[in-house]
Amino acid sequence: MSLKLEQLSYSYGDHKVYEIQALKDISLEIRSGEFVGVIGQTGSGKSTLMQMMNALEKPGEGKVFFHGQDVWAADFDRKGLRSKVGLVFQYPEHQLFESDVLSDVCFGPKNLGLSPQEAKKRAKEALALVGVEEACYKMSPFELSGGQRRRVAIAGVLAMEPEFLILDEPTAGLDPKGRDEILGQIALLHRQKGMGVILVSHSMEDVARYVERILVMDQGRLVYDGVPREIFARCEQLAQMGLAAPNVTYILHGLKEKGLQVDTDPVTVEEARDAILRALGREP
Amino acid sequence: MKIIHSENLGYEYQSVNEQGEVELAKQALSGINLDIEPGDFIAIVGPNGSGKSTLAKQFNAILTPTEGTLWVDGKDTAQEANTWEIRQNTGMVFQNPDNQIIAGVVEEDVGFGPENLGVPTEEIWKRVAECLKTVGMYRYRKHSPNKLSGGQKQRVAIAGVMAMKPKCIVMDEPTAMLDPNGRREVLQAADELNKKAHVTVILITHYMEEVVYADRVFVMDQGRIVMKGTPREIFSQVETLKKYSLDVPQVTMLAYELQKKGLPLPHGILTNRELIDEIVALARQEKKEPARPD
Numbered sequence: 001m002s003l004k005l006e007q008l009s010y011s012y013g014d015h016k017v018y019e020i021q022a023l024k025d026i027s028l029e030i031r032s033g034e035f036v037g038v039i040g041q042t043g044s045g046k047s048t049l050m051q052m053m054n055a056l057e058k059p060g061e062g063k064v065f066f067h068g069q070d071v072w073a074a075d076f077d078r079k080g081l082r083s084k085v086g087l088v089f090q091y092p093e094h095q096l097f098e099s100d101v102l103s104d105v106c107f108g109p110k111n112l113g114l115s116p117q118e119a120k121k122r123a124k125e126a127l128a129l130v131g132v133e134e135a136c137y138k139m140s141p142f143e144l145s146g147g148q149r150r151r152v153a154i155a156g157v158l159a160m161e162p163e164f165l166i167l168d169e170p171t172a173g174l175d176p177k178g179r180d181e182i183l184g185q186i187a188l189l190h191r192q193k194g195m196g197v198i199l200v201s202h203s204m205e206d207v208a209r210y211v212e213r214i215l216v217m218d219q220g221r222l223v224y225d226g227v228p229r230e231i232f233a234r235c236e237q238l239a240q241m242g243l244a245a246p247n248v249t250y251i252l253h254g255l256k257e258k259g260l261q262v263d264t265d266p267v268t269v270e271e272a273r274d275a276i277l278r279a280l281g282r283e284p
Numbered sequence: 285m286k287i288i289h290s291e292n293l294g295y296e297y298q299s300v301n302e303q304g305e306v307e308l309a310k311q312a313l314s315g316i317n318l319d320i321e322p323g324d325f326i327a328i329v330g331p332n333g334s335g336k337s338t339l340a341k342q343f344n345a346i347l348t349p350t351e352g353t354l355w356v357d358g359k360d361t362a363q364e365a366n367t368w369e370i371r372q373n374t375g376m377v378f379q380n381p382d383n384q385i386i387a388g389v390v391e392e393d394v395g396f397g398p399e400n401l402g403v404p405t406e407e408i409w410k411r412v413a414e415c416l417k418t419v420g421m422y423r424y425r426k427h428s429p430n431k432l433s434g435g436q437k438q439r440v441a442i443a444g445v446m447a448m449k450p451k452c453i454v455m456d457e458p459t460a461m462l463d464p465n466g467r468r469e470v471l472q473a474a475d476e477l478n479k480k481a482h483v484t485v486i487l488i489t490h491y492m493e494e495v496v497y498a499d500r501v502f503v504m505d506q507g508r509i510v511m512k513g514t515p516r517e518i519f520s521q522v523e524t525l526k527k528y529s530l531d532v533p534q535v536t537m538l539a540y541e542l543q544k545k546g547l548p549l550p551h552g553i554l555t556n557r558e559l560i561d562e563i564v565a566l567a568r569q570e571k572k573e574p575a576r577p578d
Contacts, residue, residue, distance in 0.1 A: 042435030172461055242465030244464045251556050277542070277547075
């Protein structure tokens, strides 16, 4: 059970001069229940790649398979696919349009052909999952704070009960608390429901904290695919791509350069703290 | 003269129904007293909904106080006669670049501001080239902005404001949509503007790492300024910041976590260099003299 891309390429731009090859020969497989981070500079092709995964864009070359089926085959149900591979765009709250919160979240499941009762039930579950209280159900989305609007928008996709959830920069513009809450909820969904999550993020700190596998995009190519420690150990190569490791990694490297025998692999604050304590001969 | 000075500034949002009656009123800012010197680099942080953007909009008279007074470069923003001059002197960069770009070609978009100010054509093109180079977008000068990525558009928007040569530039989360490289470039541009051109910079951000190099930091919560100080003063109060839904740079957090485990480190460490030096010194003191690399 997986989402598989095979030798995918894609170009856009109508004029030859301005044609940009957004994706070049990408092959990868994401299995059900994985929590994957996607990093890369602005314009590296991350968003285009996400749109390939739920068949919003058709690849110029190559194939996309969902559970082994070619999604661009004539008889494939692409509309159905988009509910199984839920895509939350950047600033999804700009796409809220219904007059109240509950109706907005109901839109997705209703569109799947569920009865109004069933749609409502799903919507309520989804809203509870992202931590939106019942008191907000009848409010206009515009009466909510930015962080709450973002949650409602994510609930709109969750209500379709996707097998894979793709989030494109879900925390951009949120304050640190809102960011931690939303990512925490998603991590919980991943653990409890076994939902596959693909998180596109510019925050290496967030990626280091939550994901189990990282895809690194550079100029339309998939350049690395591995576990966070492996990826962030390549500080120098990442820097050449305009990326960075989490800051703690640089602190550990700095300590090592000064002669302290410290493990430089940690990628989170807690791991780094323990590594430093151990290097100083103290109990973590 | 202060570039920005306010006394007891307050602002109330009102929504008015069809009959012209006030339906809903929300106090977005209250009791704000500010003193910002020309050439300062100020950072404003605070949770979503704390009033940061409402305050930013006061600085170039998009909104004017409903209470108290705000002077920008000595001019009362509530006086409509001053609006034009205030907007000329205070440039704004917003979070979403899609709302800020108007022309069909990058270089024309950047030239729009100075052209509107009546700058001679030759000088406009000079400024356009200069500003696009500063933000690293010169090679895209002939492109259409709608073909650019979000981060690239934002850099064009910043170049557009820079081209007007304002005395003060207010950036409302300009880096929220950018990658680490883009963020660095934008901050570098802001820093250069501040240090070399002596433009006052007011930066609103959720990235605590971006605050470290500011001269002063204002923390906002529920429409008020609740903390003021240098980055070091502010970031040594980890628990207070948490109360306001904020965090501290990762290096400060790591130092704080190590302190909690009993390492004698100073408060408010802001840079990697500081922390590394402190830890190496500790290692030496504890007679675990690290072996010198060859």
